[in-house]
Amino acid sequence: KEQTSGLHIHVERSKLDALVRLLKKFKVKKLGVEGGRLSYQFAQEIEKRAQVTLTPLKPQFIMNLRIRKTPEELVIISQAAAIASAACEELLGEGLIGKQETAVARRLEEFFIRHGADGVAFETIVASGTRSALPHGVASAKLIQKGELVILDYGCTLRDYHSDETVTVKTGTKPTNEQSRMVGAVQNAHDKALAAAKPGVKAVDLDKVARESLQTEGYGRYFTHSLGHGLGLEVHEPPSLSPRGKGELEEGMVFTIEPGVYIEGVGGARLESLVYMGADGPEVLSKMKKKLLRGIN
Numbered sequence: 001k002e003q004t005s006g007l008h009i010h011v012e013r014s015k016l017d018a019l020v021r022l023l024k025k026f027k028v029k030k031l032g033v034e035g036g037r038l039s040y041q042f043a044q045e046i047e048k049r050a051q052v053t054l055t056p057l058k059p060q061f062i063m064n065l066r067i068r069k070t071p072e073e074l075v076i077i078s079q080a081a082a083i084a085s086a087a088c089e090e091l092l093g094e095g096l097i098g099k100q101e102t103a104v105a106r107r108l109e110e111f112f113i114r115h116g117a118d119g120v121a122f123e124t125i126v127a128s129g130t131r132s133a134l135p136h137g138v139a140s141a142k143l144i145q146k147g148e149l150v151i152l153d154y155g156c157t158l159r160d161y162h163s164d165e166t167v168t169v170k171t172g173t174k175p176t177n178e179q180s181r182m183v184g185a186v187q188n189a190h191d192k193a194l195a196a197a198k199p200g201v202k203a204v205d206l207d208k209v210a211r212e213s214l215q216t217e218g219y220g221r222y223f224t225h226s227l228g229h230g231l232g233l234e235v236h237e238p239p240s241l242s243p244r245g246k247g248e249l250e251e252g253m254v255f256t257i258e259p260g261v262y263i264e265g266v267g268g269a270r271l272e273s274l275v276y277m278g279a280d281g282p283e284v285l286s287k288m289k290k291k292l293l294r295g296i297n
Helices: 015-025 040-050 061-065 071-093 101-114 129-133 177-196 203-216
Strands: 030-033 053-056 125-128 149-154 156-158 165-171 228-230 237-241 254-257 260-263 267-270 273-278 281-284 293-296
Touching: 015 040, 040 053, 061 237, 071 101, 071 149, 071 156, 071 165, 071 273, 101 125, 101 149, 125 129, 129 149, 129 260, 129 267, 149 267, 165 177, 165 267, 177 203, 177 254, 177 260, 177 267, 177 273, 203 237, 237 254
Parallel strands: 030 053, 165 293
Antiparallel strands: 125 149, 149 165, 228 237, 228 254, 254 273, 260 267, 273 281
16 A cells, blocks of 8 residues: 555455456456466466466567666666665775675665665675686675775665666776776777667677677687676566677667676676667666776775
8 A cells, every 4th residue: 555556455365366366357268477487386276276278478578578668667777776876986985905795795785775775686796806707706705905806796676676787996006907908808898889789789789799899809708698688677687688689779778788807817807887778879877987996995
């Protein structure tokens, strides 16, 4: 009642009871379902109790209905992105050197709530030094040292919608030549992909822009994941910006652009922006500057 208006609230003992009641009320005989989201036991109970035939929908059918965001959805996602960026700015202002990665992750999540978020979108990644070579290196007990690259990948939730952003920062001293070269290559790939993002561009071709940029600078084989993914009610939604991505970019889509380089035993870098595809091109929703941040204490 607090979260809705203009609706009749009917309380049931369970989701199954509610669904069976509605199927019987509307005399449904055939029901399309998302096979990947429905347990076998639940499906059997629906068929038995409601006397209905379940038909699996094509993969991604429902997700594709959500692929273009409404203006109302865009407002919420933009707010979530702004909250996450503001929280990261505040975190970096406190410094990183000498702190455990896990402590940094928890502190960032505290700032999410302080800035108005409802919760955390996914397990916050804080990966420093050689651990930054792990594309999905969740925070560990490692202490962050001076002179390291640190990947911070974070997001928050607001009214059921998600944000997602990544920055790579340098602690203490200015970057080494190799650190500057690696982060610079990722920056170039990020900027080229962002500039190439337009309605009508194929998802696979946008991924190719970033991949070829890194290949030209000698880092192609170290880019080991896709360029990006859609985002909304879930952290990962269509479109998929990858070598296997399908379809074209369309006005109303919200997705990430996140090229990265990961060299085992050395370290890595990733830069990620959250992007809305407008009629005339991309609008970046995340607010952190993607240039290499120097001198973080």
